[in-house]
Amino acid sequence: MKRRSLVWIVLIVVAAGIGFAIYRRSSKPEETKLETAKVERGRLAARVTATGTLSALVTVQVGSQVSGRIAELDADFNSEVKKGQRIARIDPQLFEAALEQARANFQAAEANVLKAKAQAVDAERQRDRSKALAEKNLVAAAERDTAEANASSALAQVQAAEGSLAQARASLHQAEINLGYTTIVSPINGVVISRSVDVGQTVAASLQAPTLFTIAEDLRKMQVHTNVAEADVGKLAPGQEAVLRVDAYPNQPFTGTIHEIRNAAQTVQNVVTYDAVIDVNNPELKLRPGMTTNITITYAERDDALKVPNAALRFRPPPELLKTLGGEQGPGRRGGAGGPTATATAGAPGGAGGGRGQGGRGGGPGAGAGGEGGAGGWAKRAPGDDRKTVWVLRDGKPAPVRVKVGLTDGTSTELVEGELHEGDEVVTDAGGSGGAAAGGAGARPGGGAGGPGGAGGFRRMF
Numbered sequence: 001m002k003r004r005s006l007v008w009i010v011l012i013v014v015a016a017g018i019g020f021a022i023y024r025r026s027s028k029p030e031e032t033k034l035e036t037a038k039v040e041r042g043r044l045a046a047r048v049t050a051t052g053t054l055s056a057l058v059t060v061q062v063g064s065q066v067s068g069r070i071a072e073l074d075a076d077f078n079s080e081v082k083k084g085q086r087i088a089r090i091d092p093q094l095f096e097a098a099l100e101q102a103r104a105n106f107q108a109a110e111a112n113v114l115k116a117k118a119q120a121v122d123a124e125r126q127r128d129r130s131k132a133l134a135e136k137n138l139v140a141a142a143e144r145d146t147a148e149a150n151a152s153s154a155l156a157q158v159q160a161a162e163g164s165l166a167q168a169r170a171s172l173h174q175a176e177i178n179l180g181y182t183t184i185v186s187p188i189n190g191v192v193i194s195r196s197v198d199v200g201q202t203v204a205a206s207l208q209a210p211t212l213f214t215i216a217e218d219l220r221k222m223q224v225h226t227n228v229a230e231a232d233v234g235k236l237a238p239g240q241e242a243v244l245r246v247d248a249y250p251n252q253p254f255t256g257t258i259h260e261i262r263n264a265a266q267t268v269q270n271v272v273t274y275d276a277v278i279d280v281n282n283p284e285l286k287l288r289p290g291m292t293t294n295i296t297i298t299y300a301e302r303d304d305a306l307k308v309p310n311a312a313l314r315f316r317p318p319p320e321l322l323k324t325l326g327g328e329q330g331p332g333r334r335g336g337a338g339g340p341t342a343t344a345t346a347g348a349p350g351g352a353g354g355g356r357g358q359g360g361r362g363g364g365p366g367a368g369a370g371g372e373g374g375a376g377g378w379a380k381r382a383p384g385d386d387r388k389t390v391w392v393l394r395d396g397k398p399a400p401v402r403v404k405v406g407l408t409d410g411t412s413t414e415l416v417e418g419e420l421h422e423g424d425e426v427v428t429d430a431g432g433s434g435g436a437a438a439g440g441a442g443a444r445p446g447g448g449a450g451g452p453g454g455a456g457g458f459r460r461m462f
Helices: 002-027 093-135 139-182 310-314 317-324
Strands: 033-038 038-057 057-062 067-075 084-092 184-187 189-195 211-216 221-229 241-246 251-266 271-281 292-309 388-392 397-408 412-417 425-431
Touching: 002 388, 038 271, 038 397, 038 412, 084 211, 093 139, 221 251, 221 292, 241 271, 292 397, 292 425, 310 388, 310 412, 310 425
Parallel strands: none
Antiparallel strands: 033 425, 038 221, 038 292, 057 211, 067 084, 084 184, 189 211, 221 271, 241 251, 241 292, 251 271, 292 412, 388 397, 388 425, 397 412
């Protein structure tokens, strides 16, 4: 029994030692490793990017104004055509027959006019003769009146015949035009990019003109219609140069010029865009209608800009790093370290301690590091303040520096004002500490170092 008790005691002691070692190891703070980048000088260009679709300057859809069967096709895809050139022909037999009938009706109308005129001349002679005889009392007055009425009726018959002749002439002209419409000609000089019919197919033009061909005027000059976001449309203006790339030639850029920015807004899923029309020269005919293009427009550039990586502007120190800097505290804007309503600027010297909110468990109000306005806390900016906070290594330790920024290309940003110089190392990330998590688990704004929210609190990116 004594041996068994001794064995259990030894096992308990060993387990307690192992547990204590694991606890000490896990409670040891993980070392924060800082990733840095250097402040450099170089060229910086601010750009607007968009996508669009290529199209010809003028695209005409050629249709048929008469119905019938396609008898001939004189143009095909990619055919170059001239203005007035025949490109298709509809079977003209029905229209030729209609023309012959209209011509016959016209000839009959002409004959009726001649007949009516002859009858009118005879009626006038009869009237004149009856009038002369009536003056000598050789015929009755009733006969004279009848002759005058017949003469007037004959004149009316002439006018009616002439009206019928005009109708026949119009019908003949319409038949000639319809016969002419059976020949489809190109309205412009260009290239056929689409053909919608085949020989033997019947087209019906009763309701609307069917499209037979689509012709692009000149593919050596093209346009791109692109949708520009409303946030970027103010940066563009007609005359600016644009660089275009297409998937067919990924290594060959094409240049264009903004022709116009149309005022009509397009709203899709609450996103407002505007159509920017870009003219593109295509002398080698490499660009084709319908190609999707990626467009880059440079609206501002600096040849010798002091620039910092955007990651440095987004960096905020993690709680572990703030603990190491906790001794370097200074006064906030309102209230000192631990003040109940301190709102020190994030990253400003002395911002590490103060802050509004509850301190750690067991601490007074505002006692924890990193409350609202603390160095890692929820950064507040005065209205109109466009400055950012950058952490730079000074004597091997990160220190906050307030800077004013300018242009950005999405990767780097121009520094306009601030205590940063070429070659300075700025912090872009902190490894081994979980990054800049927002106050750890259960974070709340203004939480103390040991209380809810941790040392970090809530932070804004910039």
